Amino acid sequence: MTERLLIGSGNPGKQREYRELLAGLDLELLLPTDLVPVPSEPAETGATFAENASHKARAYAAAGGLRAVADDSGLEVDALRGAPGLRSRRFFGDDATAPERNEKLLALLDGVEQRGARFVCVTALASPDGRALLFDGEVRGEIGFAPRGEQGFGYDPLFIIAGDGRTMAELPADEKHRISHRGLAVAKLRAFLAEEPR
Numbered sequence: 001m002t003e004r005l006l007i008g009s010g011n012p013g014k015q016r017e018y019r020e021l022l023a024g025l026d027l028e029l030l031l032p033t034d035l036v037p038v039p040s041e042p043a044e045t046g047a048t049f050a051e052n053a054s055h056k057a058r059a060y061a062a063a064g065g066l067r068a069v070a071d072d073s074g075l076e077v078d079a080l081r082g083a084p085g086l087r088s089r090r091f092f093g094d095d096a097t098a099p100e101r102n103e104k105l106l107a108l109l110d111g112v113e114q115r116g117a118r119f120v121c122v123t124a125l126a127s128p129d130g131r132a133l134l135f136d137g138e139v140r141g142e143i144g145f146a147p148r149g150e151q152g153f154g155y156d157p158l159f160i161i162a163g164d165g166r167t168m169a170e171l172p173a174d175e176k177h178r179i180s181h182r183g184l185a186v187a188k189l190r191a192f193l194a195e196e197p198r
Helices: 012-021 049-064 098-108 173-179 181-195
Strands: 003-007 027-030 068-077 116-126 132-143 159-161
Touching (some): 003 012, 012 173, 012 181, 049 068, 049 116, 068 181, 173 181
């Protein structure tokens, strides 16, 4: 029997990636906009990626009465002591666009030679009863000196993958899904869902 699973995110980029990453499983993937009433996006008030992912997944599962998957992810730059980190999307202001955030990050790193960074993702699968399972992924790299590539979203055009030389935004979707922080976390979720007794 096909299970209905709610993708707990209002971010179109994340929604697209989850649809691609979970394709082929016996799931009917729903978005928050498929629910009536449409739930509001839960606030990210946790002190860790895991706390935020769990909180969001539980809130969406409770609102929809079905299991939900949600994540929290971010970019941690070594020279900035882990910033933008938990506040990656809002670090440069709530209304900053992705290109503006990238420009401001480059300005902060002006003159910095050691540009090591990592993308982190924690994905939570929550049930309406409040239980949640966590799956994580991480990819190391460095921040480039200018945006490159047209794929992806967020900081992808600046993040050069360790040992590869390309930015996340230069990768075709299928390749990105194999090595990205979200791809690695969702691969663990996918393996769990595929093995789970029905």
